[in-house]
Each structure stands twice: as C-alpha cells, then as structure tokens.
Amino acid sequence: MPLSAKIKEINNAQEFKEFYLQDSHYSSCPECGHIAYSHGNGFLEIVTLEDLQQLHTHHIGLQTRRKFYSIILLTAGTVTEVIGHQKYHFGPQSMYFIPENQLHSIETWSEDLQGILCMFDADYFLLCIKHQIKLNQFPFFQLDKVPYIDLSDRETQMMQHLFWKLNSEKCQKTTFNDDLLVRMFLNIILLEAERIYNHKAAEQPYNLSRKEQLVAQFQLLVNQHFLDKKQVNEYAGMLHVHPHYLNDVVKEVSGFPASYFIQQQLIQEAKSRLIQTNDTVSMIAAALNFIDDSYFGRFFKKITGLTPVQYRKQHKHQ
Structure with a gap:
C-alpha cells in the first residue's frame, strides 16, 4: 500500500x-x-x-x-x-x-x-x-x-x-x-x-532532509516572487533543479504540486486586497500582474468558486 x-x-x-x-x-x-x-x-x-x-x-x-x-x-x-x-x-x-x-x-x-x-x-x-x-x-x-x-x-x-x-x-x-x-x-x-x-x-538547532530543504527554499522563493513569477519552471531555474523533479519533491513532502503553492499565494493576496482595501478589481488584477481583468476573474473563480466581486460582497466587513 x-x-x-x-x-x-x-x-x-x-x-x-x-x-x-x-x-x-x-x-x-x-x-x-x-x-x-x-x-x-x-x-x-x-x-x-x-x-x-x-x-x-x-x-x-x-x-x-x-x-x-x-x-x-x-x-x-x-x-x-x-x-x-x-x-x-x-x-x-x-x-x-x-x-x-x-x-x-x-x-x-x-x-x-x-x-x-x-x-x-x-x-x-x-x-x-x-x-x-x-x-x-x-x-x-x-x-x-x-x-x-x-x-x-x-x-x-x-x-x-x-x-x-x-x-x-x-x-x-x-x-x-x-x-x-x-x-x-x-x-x-x-x-x-x-x-x-x-x-x-x-x-534551537534544526535539521531537515535534502528534500525538505528544497521545499522550504521553494516556498520562501514563492513568498518573495509570486507577483512576477507564476510558473514552476521559473522557480526550478532559481533552485537549479529540473521542473519535474521540483514538482515531484514538493508533492512528496507537502501532498500538493508546486503550482498549488504559487496559486494559493496569489489567491490569499487577492483575498487580502479584496477585504482589506477599496481597490477596484481592475487595480488588484494589475497589482498581481494578471494580463487582464477577465483572466484574473476566471482564475479567482476557479480556485474559490466565487468571482472577486462576489467574494468582496460576502466577506468584507461593513
């Protein structure tokens, strides 16, 4: 098994x-x-x-x-x-x-x-x-x-x-x-x-396996560069490993493919801006470096099940 x-x-x-x-x-x-x-x-x-x-x-x-x-x-x-x-x-x-x-x-x-x-x-x-x-x-x-x-x-x-x-x-x-x-x-x-x-x-000393070290480095890079780097191969290049290897190791350690962490970082940033600011959806899409509003909207709805406007309406405190 x-x-x-x-x-x-x-x-x-x-x-x-x-x-x-x-x-x-x-x-x-x-x-x-x-x-x-x-x-x-x-x-x-x-x-x-x-x-x-x-x-x-x-x-x-x-x-x-x-x-x-x-x-x-x-x-x-x-x-x-x-x-x-x-x-x-x-x-x-x-x-x-x-x-x-x-x-x-x-x-x-x-x-x-x-x-x-x-x-x-x-x-x-x-x-x-x-x-x-x-x-x-x-x-x-x-x-x-x-x-x-x-x-x-x-x-x-x-x-x-x-x-x-x-x-x-x-x-x-x-x-x-x-x-x-x-x-x-x-x-x-x-x-x-x-x-x-x-x-x-x-x-407190702490030891990680080589695979855990790679995943930790990947997650740190995603935290730093998710706004301008949205492809797994970009992070693989920064880490000097093959994209397939990076994806396999991330999935083995975390249970999710590498792309999941890039998407989640983008989604959480989008949610934060929708709830915590009065920026328009267009402004948020531009700040997150999406090519246009419609692509950002489709991406957001695919992950959350809601459009950005629906999410803001349901969750922003009045």
Missing part, C-alpha cells in the same frame, strides 16, 4: 471532530455558532486537550494531513508527536504549531494531559487591516524552522489568558464586528508567540 493511502486528509473542523471525537457535534461552548459562515469565510475552533483526550476514538498513531493551521498550548502532561518527519517530545509550558498541509501523527499522550488546541484556516485569519503579516511569514509555520517554543511561567499564564479571551469572545459573538474582535485576538496570540519564538529560536 502506498504511503499516501495511509494518510487521512482532514479539511475542516467538522472532519476533525468526526475523525478525532466520538461526538462530532462537540463544542467547547454550547453558545457558539451564532454566525453561519458562507463559502470561503473560514473557521476557528477551540477544544481543551482534556476533552480531546476523553473523547478521542482512534487517533493515536494514525498519520493525518490537516488542511488548516493548529496551535497547541500544553500546560500539563506530556505528548510525543510527529510533525513532518521529525518526532518531538513536548512537556508542560510549551506551545507547538502545525502548519497547513503538514503531515502529523500523535504517538503518545499522557493521562494527565491538559492544555488547549486552537485550529483555524487561512481564510478566517484575513482581517480588515492593511499590510497584515501573512500566516506563512510566522517562523513557526515555516518548514525550515522548529515548530515549537518553551514558555516561562509568566508566558504560559499570558497565553492561557489570551486563549480564554479568544474562546470567550468566540462564544459571545453575535455580529460580524464581534467576529472581527475574535480574529484580532487570534492575531495577538500569533504575534505574542512570534515575539517569544524570535527571542528563543536561536538556541
């Missing part, structure tokens, strides 16, 4: 609940869910590790690829998990991060486990703030950086409070402005984690 056949893909919070929990309707707050999100508006879910430990059915040892981002704050107990192809042992007062599309499996969880799991997708993270940092720019979500930080007592207490505030605001929201506040608290958690990470990361 090929390895890919053993990997369970989990696309959203509902599939996460159905795979990990006995009760797929579980929610950490019964008052949640006042806002019904339409296509592409994303999701945010929070669950305690104690509840996950109690309700899980068969997740230990199975390899998954989550199509969203995860942040785990561990306050008690120990876990052994595989993120990518690296095995990690985490103890109390630690945070670890699982980026979108990363391979992941849980090997062991101790009985006294306590903490918080927060999961969200890229669409949910989009805020009405210009020049916002992108998720793939946070170091702990980058393939060539260690995906965890150790916390002091004060830092642990601060993160617990921020997650409590995030969940509290999520449970009480009744309007889209309330939802914007929830997204801002998520942003604060990530920015605080980045500040701690940057202060401590130099102390």
Whole structure:
C-alpha cells in the first residue's frame, strides 16, 4: 500500500471532530455558532486537550494531513508527536504549531494531559487591516524552522489568558464586528508567540532532509516572487533543479504540486486586497500582474468558486 493511502486528509473542523471525537457535534461552548459562515469565510475552533483526550476514538498513531493551521498550548502532561518527519517530545509550558498541509501523527499522550488546541484556516485569519503579516511569514509555520517554543511561567499564564479571551469572545459573538474582535485576538496570540519564538529560536538547532530543504527554499522563493513569477519552471531555474523533479519533491513532502503553492499565494493576496482595501478589481488584477481583468476573474473563480466581486460582497466587513 502506498504511503499516501495511509494518510487521512482532514479539511475542516467538522472532519476533525468526526475523525478525532466520538461526538462530532462537540463544542467547547454550547453558545457558539451564532454566525453561519458562507463559502470561503473560514473557521476557528477551540477544544481543551482534556476533552480531546476523553473523547478521542482512534487517533493515536494514525498519520493525518490537516488542511488548516493548529496551535497547541500544553500546560500539563506530556505528548510525543510527529510533525513532518521529525518526532518531538513536548512537556508542560510549551506551545507547538502545525502548519497547513503538514503531515502529523500523535504517538503518545499522557493521562494527565491538559492544555488547549486552537485550529483555524487561512481564510478566517484575513482581517480588515492593511499590510497584515501573512500566516506563512510566522517562523513557526515555516518548514525550515522548529515548530515549537518553551514558555516561562509568566508566558504560559499570558497565553492561557489570551486563549480564554479568544474562546470567550468566540462564544459571545453575535455580529460580524464581534467576529472581527475574535480574529484580532487570534492575531495577538500569533504575534505574542512570534515575539517569544524570535527571542528563543536561536538556541534551537534544526535539521531537515535534502528534500525538505528544497521545499522550504521553494516556498520562501514563492513568498518573495509570486507577483512576477507564476510558473514552476521559473522557480526550478532559481533552485537549479529540473521542473519535474521540483514538482515531484514538493508533492512528496507537502501532498500538493508546486503550482498549488504559487496559486494559493496569489489567491490569499487577492483575498487580502479584496477585504482589506477599496481597490477596484481592475487595480488588484494589475497589482498581481494578471494580463487582464477577465483572466484574473476566471482564475479567482476557479480556485474559490466565487468571482472577486462576489467574494468582496460576502466577506468584507461593513
């Protein structure tokens, strides 16, 4: 059986609940869910590790690829998990991060486990703030950086409070402005984690395989050049490898072809500009170096299922 056949893909919070929990309707707050999100508006879910430990059915040892981002704050107990192809042992007062599309499996969880799991997708993270940092720019979500930080007592207490505030605001929201506040608290958690990470990361050595190094270099180049380089062969040339080889390695490591990452970078930039600015669709198409508005519109609709105008109308805060 090929390895890919053993990997369970989990696309959203509902599939996460159905795979990990006995009760797929579980929610950490019964008052949640006042806002019904339409296509592409994303999701945010929070669950305690104690509840996950109690309700899980068969997740230990199975390899998954989550199509969203995860942040785990561990306050008690120990876990052994595989993120990518690296095995990690985490103890109390630690945070670890699982980026979108990363391979992941849980090997062991101790009985006294306590903490918080927060999961969200890229669409949910989009805020009405210009020049916002992108998720793939946070170091702990980058393939060539260690995906965890150790916390002091004060830092642990601060993160617990921020997650409590995030969940509290999520449970009480009744309007889209309330939802914007929830997204801002998520942003604060990530920015605080980045500040701690940057202060401590130099102390943490990290080794990647040659293939993982190539994919990390490719993703970095895409982040830097996606506006003017939209073809896989352009990146292959910069990396001095054959385009077919680059595509095969990217797909082996990430589960997606190389072109997927170029497209996603363009789509996220387009969504950000549609939500965070008042630029016309023509202005956005030109800024993203599309040959004309109609080509940009077809590209956007093929990926998202909506035209740029429809996406802006449905998702921009009033």
